[in-house]
Amino acid sequence: MSPLAGSAPIHGRWSEHHRPVATGTQTGRCTITRPGVGDGTEDPDGTWHPPASTTVYTGPCRITAPSPSSVIVVGEQQTAVASYEIAIEWDAAEVFEHDLITITTAPDPGIVGKQLLVTDIRHATERFERVLKAQINLTEREA
Numbered sequence: 001m002s003p004l005a006g007s008a009p010i011h012g013r014w015s016e017h018h019r020p021v022a023t024g025t026q027t028g029r030c031t032i033t034r035p036g037v038g039d040g041t042e043d044p045d046g047t048w049h050p051p052a053s054t055t056v057y058t059g060p061c062r063i064t065a066p067s068p069s070s071v072i073v074v075g076e077q078q079t080a081v082a083s084y085e086i087a088i089e090w091d092a093a094e095v096f097e098h099d100l101i102t103i104t105t106a107p108d109p110g111i112v113g114k115q116l117l118v119t120d121i122r123h124a125t126e127r128f129e130r131v132l133k134a135q136i137n138l139t140e141r142e143a
Contacts, residue, residue: 022128026060028106
């Protein structure tokens with residue numbers, strides 16, 4: 001029941017009104033890709049190439065500072081991971097768990113070029129932006 005007859009607690013265009021504000025807070029840019037499906041290909045010299053990945057999204061994003069890192073065991077090896085929240089435009093193409101997010105620009109140069117693995121997609125009845133949870137492997141160091 002509405003608080004007053006003929007009214008609604010949230011205006012019907014509430015999300016539409018607030019979406020530009022949310023997008024304005026997305027000060028970084030990222031690309032989201034989905035790993036390819038199939039067996040890949042092999043060159044005559046035996047070099048294997050994985051199947052081509054598909055670009056799902058390229059555009060603005062907001063990267064929220066990670067929670068404290070945690071240590072998980074993967075294949076009998078301890079791996080330090082940090083979780084981030086990544087917000088992208090509300091009407092972006094559907095993102096799935098295990099898609100890869102590459103940060104292409106950000107005010108913090110330390111995150112640029114990093115690749116994160118999508119671990120969760122947040123859903124809500126009011127959406128100003130699409131919010132993803134992603135992890136970065138802190139154990140792997142760049143060569």
